[in-house]
Structure formats: structure tokens, C-alpha cells
Amino acid sequence: MATEGREADRRSRRSRELLKRSFAELMREKGFTAMTIKDITDRADVHRGTFYAHFPDKFALLEQSIRDKFRFLLEGRLPADAGFNPEHLRLLVRTVLEHVRSLYGRCNPVDTVDPLFERAIRGELAGLLKDWLARIGAEQPAGVPADTMALMMSWAIFGAAVEWSRGRDAIGVDDMTDRVLAVLTDGARGLLSDGG
Amino acid sequence: MATEGREADRRSRRSRELLKRSFAELMREKGFTAMTIKDITDRADVHRGTFYAHFPDKFALLEQSIRDKFRFLLEGRLPADAGFNPEHLRLLVRTVLEHVRSLYGRCNPVDTVDPLFERAIRGELAGLLKDWLARIGAEQPAGVPADTMALMMSWAIFGAAVEWSRGRDAIGVDDMTDRVLAVLTDGARGLLSDGG
DNA sequence: GGCCGTCCGTCGGTTACCCGACAAACGGGC
DNA sequence: GCCCGTTTGTCGGGTAACCGACGGACGGCC
Numbered sequence: 001m002a003t004e005g006r007e008a009d010r011r012s013r014r015s016r017e018l019l020k021r022s023f024a025e026l027m028r029e030k031g032f033t034a035m036t037i038k039d040i041t042d043r044a045d046v047h048r049g050t051f052y053a054h055f056p057d058k059f060a061l062l063e064q065s066i067r068d069k070f071r072f073l074l075e076g077r078l079p080a081d082a083g084f085n086p087e088h089l090r091l092l093v094r095t096v097l098e099h100v101r102s103l104y105g106r107c108n109p110v111d112t113v114d115p116l117f118e119r120a121i122r123g124e125l126a127g128l129l130k131d132w133l134a135r136i137g138a139e140q141p142a143g144v145p146a147d148t149m150a151l152m153m154s155w156a157i158f159g160a161a162v163e164w165s166r167g168r169d170a171i172g173v174d175d176m177t178d179r180v181l182a183v184l185t186d187g188a189r190g191l192l193s194d195g196g
Numbered sequence: 197m198a199t200e201g202r203e204a205d206r207r208s209r210r211s212r213e214l215l216k217r218s219f220a221e222l223m224r225e226k227g228f229t230a231m232t233i234k235d236i237t238d239r240a241d242v243h244r245g246t247f248y249a250h251f252p253d254k255f256a257l258l259e260q261s262i263r264d265k266f267r268f269l270l271e272g273r274l275p276a277d278a279g280f281n282p283e284h285l286r287l288l289v290r291t292v293l294e295h296v297r298s299l300y301g302r303c304n305p306v307d308t309v310d311p312l313f314e315r316a317i318r319g320e321l322a323g324l325l326k327d328w329l330a331r332i333g334a335e336q337p338a339g340v341p342a343d344t345m346a347l348m349m350s351w352a353i354f355g356a357a358v359e360w361s362r363g364r365d366a367i368g369v370d371d372m373t374d375r376v377l378a379v380l381t382d383g384a385r386g387l388l389s390d391g392g
Numbered sequence: 393g394g395c396c397g398t399c400c401g402t403c404g405g406t407t408a409c410c411c412g413a414c415a416a417a418c419g420g421g422c
Numbered sequence: 423g424c425c426c427g428t429t430t431g432t433c434g435g436g437t438a439a440c441c442g443a444c445g446g447a448c449g450g451c452c
Contacts, residue, residue: 050410206411
């Protein structure tokens with residue numbers, strides 16, 4: 001499986017890259033369900049067995065390619081050395097909102113791979129947040145470990161994005177971003193302290 | 197070394213191809229003497245040691261690439277199932293004449309790799325002729341084995357081409373082709389029988 | 393002269409990959 | 423139902439490629 005480590009053996013990196021590339025091409029040409037493992041490996045000029053050394057099945061490769069695409073999107077908008085601060089968090093939230101909406105379009109577009117998309121994007125999101133938090137170093141106020149914090153934030157952001165994408169009463173991206181940020185930074189404190 | 201066999205291991209074929217491709221690119225970009233083995237393998241994304249598993253040195257790769265180019269040129273002009281007959285032989289001779297002239301240009305163009313070019317093209321030529329003769333099957337009139345016949349023809353054709361390329365008194369390609377063909381098919385019989 | 397950086401060619405140990413074959417699951421046609 | 427072709431996922435044995443290090447050759451520079 002090789003763990004996607006970035007300093008892996010040269011051969012491993014190459015095979016992975018070849019598989020991803022040919023998968024992307026076939027995605028455009030005949031779509032996900034139509035393509036077969038052999039199609040992918042033939043085009044990548046790689047033995048079929050090698051596929052299974054890298055991915056458990058076709059779905060894992062799809063998920064990986066979604067993650068890659070999302071990561072690529074983020075790298076284009078965020079500075080390379082981005083950390084956990086209001087400005088970057090705003091950019092992040094906004095990007096997720098737009099990306100999810102563009103995927104979900106109006107109705108749910110894809111047949112059965114829906115939860116796969118969610119896992120992929122949420123996973124990438126959580127990973128990024130975890131990195132940011134780790135770079136700050138300090139523990140969170142209430143002794144919450146960074147992992148938990150990152151995970152919950154990723155769910156929150158993603159959930160908001162999905163809900164917003166489906167909603168008929170579409171408020172603007174900017175407004176929605178504001179709301180999400182407000183919840184992320186302050187939580188429900190306001191409601192608990194003075195609300196009923 | 198892997199003997200260039202066409203049904204070799206997939207990995208072998210791929211590495212070879214990557215090396216050749218990156219060699220060709222570097223040939224255009226910085227030339228033969230300027231490029232280093234590491235340049236080639238870096239671009240091919242292949243370990244330096246792998247290079248030596250395929251080619252003894254840079255010169256062997258150059259020779260191989262010349263052979264490939266010449267073979268490609270021939271495949272474009274000759275039918276795939278070409279055999280030993282007057283029409284194909286004429287095409288072959290003509291192609292060699294033109295190719296050699298285009299390489300040798302006016303003066304000798306390349307520094308020290310001159311004999312390398314000769315070996316490459318002659319070798320390819322002899323191989324092709326040997327295939328043709330083998331497909332006919334029958335032995336030659338005087339019991340000359342096909343190998344010898346092919347080898348001598350290749351030297352003859354190539355020598356004529358070189359001489360013609362250098363000659364100031366340039367007769368046309370067609371005329372020269374005729375002459376070469378005449379010698380190839382009839383040898384010096386005419387001179388021996390009635391000439392002095 | 394001596395020093396240094398680069399390139400060459402080779403080697404031993406490790407690993408990712410290839411190959412062919414296998415059983416199992418699926419779908420389509422009779 | 424049964425049969426058949428295709429795809430899937432797995433496995434054992436063999437091998438090409440990787441990696442890192444080595445000694446040596448070459449050229450530039452002080």
C-alpha cells in the first residue's frame with residue numbers, strides 16, 4: 001500500500017503517478033463505472049497486480065484523485081506556508097463552500113459514490129487543519145487535542161457547505177462564509193451565556 | 197543488457213523507452229557532448245545504475261537512437277511486409293543514399309562519432325537485408341550464406357552512399373540508385389566475362 | 393605540486409514490480 | 423435452471439530496478 005509517503009521508492013512513486021494519470025484520462029473518456037482495472041493498468045503500462053499494491057480497489061483510486069484535486073485547488077489559493085489564522089481560515093472555508101457547491105450542483109449528481117466524495121474532501125480538510133494546528137503547537141483552551149479539534153471543524157465546515165449547496169434560499173458566498181467563520185471561532189458560547 | 201528483445205519484461209521495455217526519450221530531448225537541448233549520464237537518468241526518472249543495465253555508455257545509446265531513427269525512416273517508406281525484390285531494393289538504396297547525404301551534408305559534420313554513425317546505419321541495413329534474404333529461404337547461387345550476402349551488400353550500399361555524398365560531381369539520386377542497383381544485382385560479372 | 397568538485401563505471405543488498413495462474417463473483421443468453 | 427465470457431482480487435516465484443557507496447579519472451584553481 002506504501003502509505004503515499006512522499007519519499008518512497010522511485011518506482012513506487014512512478015507507478016502511482018502513472019496509475020493516477022491514466023485514471024484521470026479514462027475518467028474523461030468513458031467515466032468511472034465503465035472503466036475497468038485492466039483499462040487503467042494497460043494504459044499506465046503497468047501490471048494489473050501492481051494496481052492492487054497501491055490501491056485496494058477502483059474506489060480508493062477515485063477517492064485519492066478527488067483528494068488530489070481538492071488539495072491542488074487549495075494550493076492555488078492559499079500561500080504555501082499557510083497557518084492557522086483568520087485570513088487563511090476564511091480562504092479555506094470559502095474554497096470549500098464553492099468547491100462543494102460546484103460538485104453537488106443542483107441535485108446530487110453522482111450515483112453511489114456520494115459518500116466517497118464526502119470522505120475524500122473531509123479527510124483532506126481535516127488533514128490540513130491538523131497541520132495548521134500542529135504548527136501552532138499550543139493545546140486548545142479546554143485541553144482538546146488538535147486531532148479532535150481538526151476533525152470537528154472539518155465536519156462542521158463540510159456540513160455547512162453541503163447544506164448551503166442544497167438550500168433553495170441561496171445567500172451569497174461571502175455571507176455564508178461569515179456565518180461559518182463565526183461558528184468556528186466562537187462556537188455556541190453566545191447562545192449558552194445569554195440565550196434561552 | 198537485455199538484447200533489445202521486443203518481448204522483454206515490461207519494466208525493461210519501459211526503462212529503455214524512458215531513457216531513449218530523454219536522450220532525444222537532451223540531444224536537441226544541449227547536444228551530445230554536453231549532456232551527462234545523470235542528466236539523462238534524472239529526466240527519465242530512472243536510477244543511474246539502471247542506465248548501465250541497458251547501455252554500456254553514452255555512445256551505445258547514441259548508436260541505438262541512430263538505428264531507431266533510420267529504422268523509423270525505412271518503415272515510413274517500405275511496406276511492412278517488404279521482401280527481397282527489385283522494387284523494394286530500389287526503395288532501400290534510394291533511402292540510404294538520401295539519408296547518408298543528409299547526415300554528411302557537405303563536410304563531415306560530427307566530431308569523433310563519425311564511425312559510430314557508420315556502424316549504426318550499416319548494422320541496421322545488414323539486419324534488414326538478412327531478414328529479407330531469410331524470408332526467401334533459398335541459399336544463394338554460389339552457396340553463399342545469407343549473412344555474408346547481407347553484410348557485403350550493406351557495406352556496398354553504404355560505401356556508395358558515403359562516396360556519393362562527398363563527391364563534388366553530384367549526379368542525381370535516381371542515376372546513382374540505378375548504378376548501385378546494377379552492381380548489387382549483377383556484381384562485376386560483365387567486367388569479368390567480356391571486359392579487359 | 394596538492395586540493396576539490398564532478399562525473400564515471402561497478403557492486404551488494406533490498407525491494408517493487410512482473411508474470412502467470414487461480415478461485416470466486418458477476419452478468420447475459422439459451 | 424445451466425453455461426460461458428469477463429472481471430475481480432490474491433498468491434508464489436523470479437527479476438529488473440532502486441539505493442547508497444566505492445575507487446578512480448578528469449579538469450580547474452590556488
